[in-house]
Amino acid sequence: MQVQGVLPFSAEETNEEIFARIYGEIARGKSVPAIVCIVRPYVNTMGKINLAAGKLEVRLNSLIAGAPAPVRESLAWILLSKLFRRKLPPGHAASYRQYMNRKEVRRTHQLVRQTKGRKYVSGPQGEVYNLDPIFDELCLKYFGGLMQKPQLGWSKGVARWLLGHFDHTHNAIILSRILDRECVPRLAVEYVLYHEMLHLKHPVDHRGARRRVHTREFKVEEKLFEGFKEAKEMLKRL
Numbered sequence: 001m002q003v004q005g006v007l008p009f010s011a012e013e014t015n016e017e018i019f020a021r022i023y024g025e026i027a028r029g030k031s032v033p034a035i036v037c038i039v040r041p042y043v044n045t046m047g048k049i050n051l052a053a054g055k056l057e058v059r060l061n062s063l064i065a066g067a068p069a070p071v072r073e074s075l076a077w078i079l080l081s082k083l084f085r086r087k088l089p090p091g092h093a094a095s096y097r098q099y100m101n102r103k104e105v106r107r108t109h110q111l112v113r114q115t116k117g118r119k120y121v122s123g124p125q126g127e128v129y130n131l132d133p134i135f136d137e138l139c140l141k142y143f144g145g146l147m148q149k150p151q152l153g154w155s156k157g158v159a160r161w162l163l164g165h166f167d168h169t170h171n172a173i174i175l176s177r178i179l180d181r182e183c184v185p186r187l188a189v190e191y192v193l194y195h196e197m198l199h200l201k202h203p204v205d206h207r208g209a210r211r212r213v214h215t216r217e218f219k220v221e222e223k224l225f226e227g228f229k230e231a232k233e234m235l236k237r238l
């Protein structure tokens with residue numbers, strides 16, 4: 001008998017292979033149908049499974065589809081146990097939850113949801129600050145005037161957890177509306193915008209196991225911002 005929770009897996013297995021293997025284990029004796037895994041960023045992270053016309057269609061959230069193999073295996077157990085109305089072997093629910101709860105994963109998921117909900121970018125003119133001239137100034141001062149201007153906008157909500165982000169889908173830099181207030185010094189807004197411009201300049205580094213968003217080069221260049229420490233202090237006080 002196998003020890004539940006430490007089932008064998010191979011890091012090379014594709015999502016289809018994982019689902020096929022576990023399907024075979026749960027539906028002992030039955031032949032395994034053709035399996036298609038579709039990855040979409042907006043699917044519920046729990047995924048969806050549908051068996052019809054001899055085909056098993058699995059819809060996976062991109063967060064999970066790229067997770068370490070044991071996590072994908074746990075999700076396969078969760079979805080297939082549900083499909084077969086079988087009791088879920090212990091360990092899998094916890095393994096999935098643990099992964100989803102990791103701060104980094106939560107943050108990315110939040111970003112995806114935010115992107116999904118926004119149909120258009122607000123535009124650079126906020127109530128206090130206009131990002132357009134600030135971008136032009138920073139572009140000239142730090143990027144030799146060479147950076148192509150993305151869409152610029154303000155977030156809908158006043159998120160504190162995220163002061164700015166670069167939205168690849170819309171090629172847009174979005175700053176939190178919390179920065180668009182009289183009490184926030186312009187330097188703080190400039191710094192957040194500068195940080196996001198650096199993200200445009202330094203695409204995400206996929207080397208190694210972890211996504212490196214702020215590489216060493218990124219951090220070195222970030223410190224070139226005039227008033228770097230001052231701006232960071234200002235943001236801490238928000």
Ligand SMILES: [Zn+2]
Nearest residue numbers: 195199213214
């Ligand atoms: Zn960043």
